[in-house]
Amino acid sequence: MHNSMLSQRHPCAGTDTACHRVLTPWRCKTIPLYALLVRYGFRKHATYVGAALAGAFTNSVFGILRAYILIALWQARPGLAGYDVADAVTFCFITQAFIGPMQLFGGGLGIPERIRSGDIALDLVRPASLQLWTLAEDLGRGAYLFLVRGIPPMLIGAALFGIVFPTGPGRWLTFLAGFAIALVISFGWRYLVALSVCWLLDDRGVAVLSMVLTTFFSGMMLPLHIFPGWLGDLAKALPWAAMVQLPTDLYLGKAPVLDTLAFQAFWAVVLLGLGTLGTRAIRHKVVIQGG
Amino acid sequence: MIELDRVGRSFKVKRNVVHAVQDLSFTVSAGEFVGYLGPNGAGKSTTIKMLCGILTPTSGKVRVAGLDPSRRRTALARRIGVVFGQRTTLWWDLPLTDSFQLIRHLYRVDRASFRTRLDELAETLDLGGFLRTPVRQLSLGQRMRGDLAAALLHAPEVLVLDEPTIGLDVVSKAGIRAFLRRVNTEQGTTVLLTTHDLGDIERLCRRVMVIDHGRLGFDGTLDDLMATAPGRSSLEDVVTHLYTGTTS
Amino acid sequence: MVRTYFLLLWTWTRAAAAYPASFALMTLLGFVTAGIDVAVILIVFANTTTLAGFSREEVLFLYGAASLSFTICDTFVSNIDRISQHIKAGTLDTFLIRPVGAWIQLTADRFNANRVGRIIQSALVLGYAIAALDLDWRRAWMIPVMVVTGVVIFAALWTFGGAMQFVLTDAPEVANAFTYGTQQLSQYPFSIYARDLVKGVTYVLPLAFINWQPGLYALSRDDPFGTPEFMRFLGPAAALVLALLAALAWRQGIRHYRSTGS
Numbered sequence: 195m196h197n198s199m200l201s202q203r204h205p206c207a208g209t210d211t212a213c214h215r216v217l218t219p220w221r222c223k224t225i226p227l228y229a230l231l232v233r234y235g236f237r238k239h240a241t242y243v244g245a246a247l248a249g250a251f252t253n254s255v256f257g258i259l260r261a262y263i264l265i266a267l268w269q270a271r272p273g274l275a276g277y278d279v280a281d282a283v284t285f286c287f288i289t290q291a292f293i294g295p296m297q298l299f300g301g302g303l304g305i306p307e308r309i310r311s312g313d314i315a316l317d318l319v320r321p322a323s324l325q326l327w328t329l330a331e332d333l334g335r336g337a338y339l340f341l342v343r344g345i346p347p348m349l350i351g352a353a354l355f356g357i358v359f360p361t362g363p364g365r366w367l368t369f370l371a372g373f374a375i376a377l378v379i380s381f382g383w384r385y386l387v388a389l390s391v392c393w394l395l396d397d398r399g400v401a402v403l404s405m406v407l408t409t410f411f412s413g414m415m416l417p418l419h420i421f422p423g424w425l426g427d428l429a430k431a432l433p434w435a436a437m438v439q440l441p442t443d444l445y446l447g448k449a450p451v452l453d454t455l456a457f458q459a460f461w462a463v464v465l466l467g468l469g470t471l472g473t474r475a476i477r478h479k480v481v482i483q484g485g
Numbered sequence: 486m487i488e489l490d491r492v493g494r495s496f497k498v499k500r501n502v503v504h505a506v507q508d509l510s511f512t513v514s515a516g517e518f519v520g521y522l523g524p525n526g527a528g529k530s531t532t533i534k535m536l537c538g539i540l541t542p543t544s545g546k547v548r549v550a551g552l553d554p555s556r557r558r559t560a561l562a563r564r565i566g567v568v569f570g571q572r573t574t575l576w577w578d579l580p581l582t583d584s585f586q587l588i589r590h591l592y593r594v595d596r597a598s599f600r601t602r603l604d605e606l607a608e609t610l611d612l613g614g615f616l617r618t619p620v621r622q623l624s625l626g627q628r629m630r631g632d633l634a635a636a637l638l639h640a641p642e643v644l645v646l647d648e649p650t651i652g653l654d655v656v657s658k659a660g661i662r663a664f665l666r667r668v669n670t671e672q673g674t675t676v677l678l679t680t681h682d683l684g685d686i687e688r689l690c691r692r693v694m695v696i697d698h699g700r701l702g703f704d705g706t707l708d709d710l711m712a713t714a715p716g717r718s719s720l721e722d723v724v725t726h727l728y729t730g731t732t733s
Numbered sequence: 734m735v736r737t738y739f740l741l742l743w744t745w746t747r748a749a750a751a752y753p754a755s756f757a758l759m760t761l762l763g764f765v766t767a768g769i770d771v772a773v774i775l776i777v778f779a780n781t782t783t784l785a786g787f788s789r790e791e792v793l794f795l796y797g798a799a800s801l802s803f804t805i806c807d808t809f810v811s812n813i814d815r816i817s818q819h820i821k822a823g824t825l826d827t828f829l830i831r832p833v834g835a836w837i838q839l840t841a842d843r844f845n846a847n848r849v850g851r852i853i854q855s856a857l858v859l860g861y862a863i864a865a866l867d868l869d870w871r872r873a874w875m876i877p878v879m880v881v882t883g884v885v886i887f888a889a890l891w892t893f894g895g896a897m898q899f900v901l902t903d904a905p906e907v908a909n910a911f912t913y914g915t916q917q918l919s920q921y922p923f924s925i926y927a928r929d930l931v932k933g934v935t936y937v938l939p940l941a942f943i944n945w946q947p948g949l950y951a952l953s954r955d956d957p958f959g960t961p962e963f964m965r966f967l968g969p970a971a972a973l974v975l976a977l978l979a980a981l982a983w984r985q986g987i988r989h990y991r992s993t994g995s
């Protein structure tokens with residue numbers, strides 16, 4: 195099982211290498227653990243079907259309302275930003291579908307409550323990375339919400355307005371890759387926001403700020419391509435664009451594949467890196483100082 | 486003061502009908518101090534809710550202070566005080582004194598009477614030290630005393646308590662019991678006390694009612710209760726016998 | 734009853750005033766959050782001069798009026814949509830033992846005075862739009878009527894949302910689709926929507942009277958969908974009917990709670 199994941203020429207391929215001896219137990223214990231956590235995250239949220247369906251309903255309603263705005267705009271300016279009306283409508287419903295899995299309005303992590311109650315100390319003394327642990331559960335949650343809260347708005351958009359579908363399996367794959375990385379990016383950002391609760395007296399402020407930044411700069415309200423001048427340039431460089439705008443452009447085939455995925459991966463690495471630093475800081479504060 | 490006449494309350498739980506309370510009848514006269522016992526799930530909380538008007542009975546008649554709780558909820562609310570042991574009736578995020586002020590306005594207590602009553606209650610229950618503390622920062626004992634004061638600020642004729650001493654230490658319990666006794670003897674307030682703590686019953690109640698599986702199993706004085714199981718000397722033994730004996 | 738309501742509001746405000754920095758921050762953030770919708774409108778109009786036949790200032794006018802009604806309700810009534818939390822925690826009972834109606838207590842529950850920031854923001858946008866447009870002053874009376882009608886309609890929607898939560902206790906978000914959804918709907922002129930949708934929100938659920946129908950009158954414009962002139966004035970009547978229905982739904986909800994327990 196472990197060997198098949200390495201190429202034949204890899205220095206750790208042989209069972210008698212030191213590298214293999216170090217990596218194997220790590221991989222034996224870790225990957226099954228995190229795979230289990232993803233499944234648990236999925237199952238845990240699968241019990242809240244009612245709430246997820248309610249979310250799907252709300253997202254669909256807003257999708258319909260936003261679609262009309264975009265249609266009116268694209269009728270006034272056909273071909274704006276290289277989209278046609280169908281692209282714009284598709285954009286609208288795909289971004290609505292992202293709301294559940296990426297928790298674009300914030301939340302989805304239990305960390306702030308656990309920080310406030312002090313239970314976070316229990317999480318930090320586990321012999322596993324808090325960040326990876328939380329990420330695994332969040333991916334499980336994201337997978338579930340994509341199915342129950344993401345697909346309905348897309349189906350409704352398709353039924354009521356007609357949306358564009360990717361041409362061929364290649365496009366689907368690049369989209370799914372982009373979507374997966376976007377999930378990680380959204381986690382990375384929300385994780386940092388959640389950790390900040392430890393140092394702030396009132397966490398409502400940072401939650402609202404995060405929501406404002408995410409909804410505005412991700413492209414959820416309007417495609418970032420139509421943001422005028424420097425605002426548009428700025429928006430496209432920020433991590434939130436990588437969460438929503440870029441994967442949607444991959445879906446529509448309007449973005450260069452490798453550049454986009456690389457840009458997304460860059461932000462994923464940066465945010466997770468900051469998350470690691472943040473985890474270290476919180477461990478120091480809570481476990482060592484007893485804060 | 487409190488009259489239940491063949492009261493029944495059923496719930497539909499996933500296609501089964503659960504009878505929380507069946508054919509329950511009792512009368513509590515003004516000024517009485519009655520204990521209401523029963524094992525978990527016997528129907529005590531359901532009875533309390535019906536007395537307050539939070540829950541409407543599926544059959545039978547309920548009258549508290551002459552009013553039908555399901556029809557005259559707000560009128561009745563002015564004349565009864567309620568303490569839920571496991572939940573507070575105070576405003577969680579506000580200082581205790583703010584809760585009291587709100588109650589003064591909600592129940593339309595005039596300023597003079599309010600002042601006198603609050604001072605009295607604050608003294609008897611020793612609230613002075615934490616009047617300005619937000620309720621969420623109070624200890625359980627402090628919160629319970631706050632809840633008691635809140636329930637009595639408008640001088641109700643009936644006081645209903647649902648497990649008021651749960652989780653309290655020995656000293657706190659003694660204090661609350663003494664307070665309840667005074668309220669009953671000095672103000673003439675009718676008290677209905679639901680509790681799992683038999684010490685409360687022994688020290689406070691002359692009359693006891695036992696409910697099990699929704700039916701009234703016993704209604705009489707404490708002495709009568711002890712007599713139901715001759716040969717058992719402690720109240721705890723007697724009650725255990727009653728609970729296990731009346732299992733249908 | 735009104736006195737009780739304002740007393741509750743005052744108590745919550747005083748408690749919040751004990752943390753002035755937090756209060757100021759939340760007011761500012763409220764401003765910013767509300768500002769996003771305005772930013773979206775401005776970005777749309779950075780790409781076009783008219784949207785479905787309406788200019789930027791006309792859209793800001795419609796947005797401002799609807800937003801003013803919405804933010805007023807958001808401040809004074811919206812807390813009622815937290816009722817499912819109370820039902821699940823059992824704290825609704827605490828409201829029911831008081832000699833005051835549950836609706837008043839729930840709408841005042843945890844009143845956030847800092848939301849007034851959003852009201853001010855909406856008023857500013859509306860004020861700007863009125864100043865920038867050359868409105869017929871003889872028709873200006875419709876503007877306050879419009880805002881008040883909007884407040885009543887939103888209050889009714891929130892009450893429906895609360896009543897819904899007695900039954901859909903595990904899915905309170907559905908109510909948001911109606912309250913926040915209506916706000917989203919009203920931000921833009923109805924000429925962008927499909928004819929059937931507009932008919933639905935005029936005759937079935939009278940949301941068109943929040944700002945569209947009366948707004949057409951104030952803007953001295955004809956209805957692109959061709960409805961007769963008298964409909965511009967039906968706002969108050971529609972609001973009243975909706976409010977009555979909402980009150981009935983609420984009473985039904987409370988009755989349902991008291992007869993099934995939690």
